[in-house]
Amino acid sequence: MDTKRLAKYEARARIIKALAHPARLLIVDELSTAGERCVCELTEMIGSDMSTVSRHLAVLKGAGLVEDEKRGQMVFYRLRMKCILSFFDCIESVMACNARSQQELLA
Amino acid sequence: MDTKRLAKYEARARIIKALAHPARLLIVDELSTAGERCVCELTEMIGSDMSTVSRHLAVLKGAGLVEDEKRGQMVFYRLRMKCILSFFDCIESVMACNARSQQELLA
DNA sequence: TGCGTATTTGGCTAAACTACCAAGTAGTAG
DNA sequence: CTACTACTTGGTAGTTTAGCCAAATACGCA
Numbered sequence: 001m002d003t004k005r006l007a008k009y010e011a012r013a014r015i016i017k018a019l020a021h022p023a024r025l026l027i028v029d030e031l032s033t034a035g036e037r038c039v040c041e042l043t044e045m046i047g048s049d050m051s052t053v054s055r056h057l058a059v060l061k062g063a064g065l066v067e068d069e070k071r072g073q074m075v076f077y078r079l080r081m082k083c084i085l086s087f088f089d090c091i092e093s094v095m096a097c098n099a100r101s102q103q104e105l106l107a
Numbered sequence: 108m109d110t111k112r113l114a115k116y117e118a119r120a121r122i123i124k125a126l127a128h129p130a131r132l133l134i135v136d137e138l139s140t141a142g143e144r145c146v147c148e149l150t151e152m153i154g155s156d157m158s159t160v161s162r163h164l165a166v167l168k169g170a171g172l173v174e175d176e177k178r179g180q181m182v183f184y185r186l187r188m189k190c191i192l193s194f195f196d197c198i199e200s201v202m203a204c205n206a207r208s209q210q211e212l213l214a
Numbered sequence: 215t216g217c218g219t220a221t222t223t224g225g226c227t228a229a230a231c232t233a234c235c236a237a238g239t240a241g242t243a244g
Numbered sequence: 245c246t247a248c249t250a251c252t253t254g255g256t257a258g259t260t261t262a263g264c265c266a267a268a269t270a271c272g273c274a
Contacts (some may be wrong), residue, residue, distance in 0.1 A: 001133065001154045009129035009136075012198050016132075020124040021262085022116035026108065029116075039221060047108050052263055054222055059261095064205035073220045073271045081204060083197035090190035091119050097188060098171035128232085146251060159233055161252055180241045180250045 018063035019087070023048070024056050029088075031066065031079045038074040125170035126194070130155070131163050136195075138173065138186045145181040 001009075019025065023046050030037055030045060039057065043050045057077055060066045065084065066077045108116075126132065130153050137144055137152065146164065150157045164184055167173045172191065173184045 001130075001152060005133070006129060009132040011202060012132050012195070013127055013129045015198050015201055016123060016194070017127040020120055020127040022113060022120045023108075023262095025116040025119050025123075026112070040219090045108060048262095049264060050221070051223080051265080055262080058222085064201055064208070070221090070270085075221060081197065081201050083200060086193055086197055087123070088119065090188065090193055091122050093190055094122055094171055094188050095118060101171070147249090155232095156234060157251070158235080158253080161250095162232080165252085177240090177251090180248095182251065 015063045015065070018059050018065055019084070021056065021059075023053070024060055027053075027056060027060065027077070028065070028079065028084055031077060032082070032085050036069075036076045036078045038076050040074070042077070122170045122172070125166050125172055126191070128163065128166075130160070131167055134160075134163060134167065134184070135172070135186065135191055138184060139189070139192050143176075143183045143185045145183050147181070149184070 019028065026046060027037075027042055030042065039050060039054055042057070043053045046053055046056075057066065057068070061068060061077075065080055067080050068075050068077050070076075126135065133153060134144075134149055137149065146157060146161055149164070150160045153160055153163075164173065164175070168175060168184075172187055174187050175182050175184050177183075
């Protein structure tokens with residue numbers, strides 16, 4: 001793989017990797033409907049340590065998927081790109097397709 | 108996070124994780140334009156060991172993203188869902204947006 | 215200033231991922 | 245059967261990731 005092509009796929013992979021975790025998908029989903037959420041709200045939803053959630057948010061921010069804003073002692077996070085939601089439609093169809101194949105194997 | 112919601116995001120994450128690697132993105136990209144490719148062709152493009160490429164293909168297949176067909180001594184892989192390509196458009200806009208933000212920081 | 219809340223960061227461990235080499239399987243041709 | 249090619253799988257070492265606790269930082273309020 002030549003260097004330039006490699007760089008292209010590495011850049012893409014970094015972003016996709018940031019999405020490749022259940023907790024981070026929940027965050028994206030939640031931010032897409034709620035608009036914005038503070039770390040404490042997300043922590044309660046996810047149900048793990050706040051430090052863990054904060055790290056997940058840092059990963060999403062590092063990939064440029066969310067942005068944060070500090071207001072008072074709280075930090076609010078927002079989705080930076082709405083198009084991420086288009087992922088989920090495709091993911092769902094893959095899952096539906098997989099389920100169908102499973103069915104056929106059993107039948 | 109309640110069990111059901113967790114299961115939903117875990118299922119999604121499994122599929123996204125399968126895409127979260129440069130070599131696997133190259134494979135998806137290549138299959139989307141070429142239609143199908145054998146392991147040896149992909150191995151040459153990626154430039155790593157064939158065993159490594161075979162494992163990458165197994166990951167994609169495990170997620171239901173590609174399907175394989177053996178013809179003679181070769182195994183051909185195809186994309187199972189075209190919609191995956193819609194990912195890339197969004198990824199590109201995230202990257203463009205990130206690049207713009209970088210610019211602004213420098214200016 | 216000192217206290218309490220919200221968040222991030224350091225340190226650590228366990229688990230997952232990646233890539234290579236070597237060995238095994240399967241098909242083809244002589 | 246033998247040899248060769250295409251591919252997969254076992255074994256293993258190095259790297260990355262995830263989660264927790266504890267400590268540090270930042271802010272608001274008395």
